[in-house]
Amino acid sequence: MWAIVAVNVAAFLYQLSLSEQALQWFLxxxxxxxxxxxxxxxxxxxxxxxxxxxxxxxxxFLHGGWLHIILNLWTFYIFGPALAxxxxxxxxxxxxxxxxxxxxxxxxxxxxxxLGELTVDQLTREDLVITSQDLDGSDPWLKQDEPVGxxxxxxAARRIRRPASEIAARLRQLGYAxxxxxxxxxxxxxxxxxxxxxxxxxxxxxxxLDRDRPVSMSHLLAAANKxxxxxxxxxxxxxxMGYLTPDLDVRLPRALPGGV
Numbered sequence: 001m002w003a004i005v006a007v008n009v010a011a012f013l014y015q016l017s018l019s020e021q022a023l024q025w026f027l028x029x030x031x032x033x034x035x036x037x038x039x040x041x042x043x044x045x046x047x048x049x050x051x052x053x054x055x056x057x058x059x060x061f062l063h064g065g066w067l068h069i070i071l072n073l074w075t076f077y078i079f080g081p082a083l084a085x086x087x088x089x090x091x092x093x094x095x096x097x098x099x100x101x102x103x104x105x106x107x108x109x110x111x112x113x114x115l116g117e118l119t120v121d122q123l124t125r126e127d128l129v130i131t132s133q134d135l136d137g138s139d140p141w142l143k144q145d146e147p148v149g150x151x152x153x154x155x156a157a158r159r160i161r162r163p164a165s166e167i168a169a170r171l172r173q174l175g176y177a178x179x180x181x182x183x184x185x186x187x188x189x190x191x192x193x194x195x196x197x198x199x200x201x202x203x204x205x206x207x208x209l210d211r212d213r214p215v216s217m218s219h220l221l222a223a224a225n226k227x228x229x230x231x232x233x234x235x236x237x238x239x240x241m242g243y244l245t246p247d248l249d250v251r252l253p254r255a256l257p258g259g260v
Contacts, residue, residue: 004076005073005077007061008061008063008073009069011062011063012062012063012069015063027062029048030054031058031062032055033055036055127170130156130160131176133152134205135152135156142171144176147176147179148171148176149179150241150242151198151241152206152208153168153182163187168180168182179211180211184242185241189240191237193227194237196223196226197223197227198238202222209238209243211242211244213244214246215235215238215245216246220245220246231248232248
């Protein structure tokens with residue numbers, strides 16, 4: 001941090017030592033003058049190449065007066081350390097990711113799946129999103145020994161704006177098992193509330209109901225109460241997504257004749 005402060009102070013003291021004409025030329029060369037890039041003919045006429053991008057860097061060390069440099073360095077002294085830590089971590093992660101991709105590419109590493117091999121350069125940012133449980137491209141990841149359910153496919157489709165069928169196909173290509181046949185599900189008729197019904201905690205997020213087990217009556221009642229919908233409507237919506245729901249005619253009491 002102090003090295004940056006020293007460079008700023010040295011540059012400012014050098015500016016003060018220049019004559020007015022020399023300072024003007026110095027600023028033309030090292031300050032960020034928009035006319036240089038928006039009107040290349042003017043820049044070339046004054047000996048300033050529009051292809052020279054160094055002013056975008058050197059401009060940060062120039063100041064217009066004592067108040068300017070004092071306020072800048074005071075602000076830098078307060079926020080600099082925290083900013084440096086954040087930038088260092090970001091650059092560190094970028095550097096590590098670059099090394100992983102670089103060496104994986106150089107040494108020809110591939111991802112093996114049941115449908116063949118995928119080279120590193122065939123993997124995309126969207127692959128990270130759809131293979132993460134929270135669809136944020138980070139840990140925790142989907143487990144390859146657990147089938148991917150319909151709710152995850154639907155949420156992933158909305159997140160990256162691609163058809164659920166494409167998401168399912170890509171997950172299979174990456175080696176995941178998808179436990180739903182989308183040809184039997186009316187995906188276009190599924191609403192956002194349906195994902196709420198399909199979540200164990202009725203919050204529209206994982207963990208999801210198990211498609212291999214019948215939905216409990218208590219879950220139907222809780223979902224109906226939360227959504228202010230008839231129990232039959234909740235059961236129909238879950239049935240649309242392929243869940244097994246109890247027979248309401250058998251499980252729920254019927255009204256007696258005459259209202260008694």
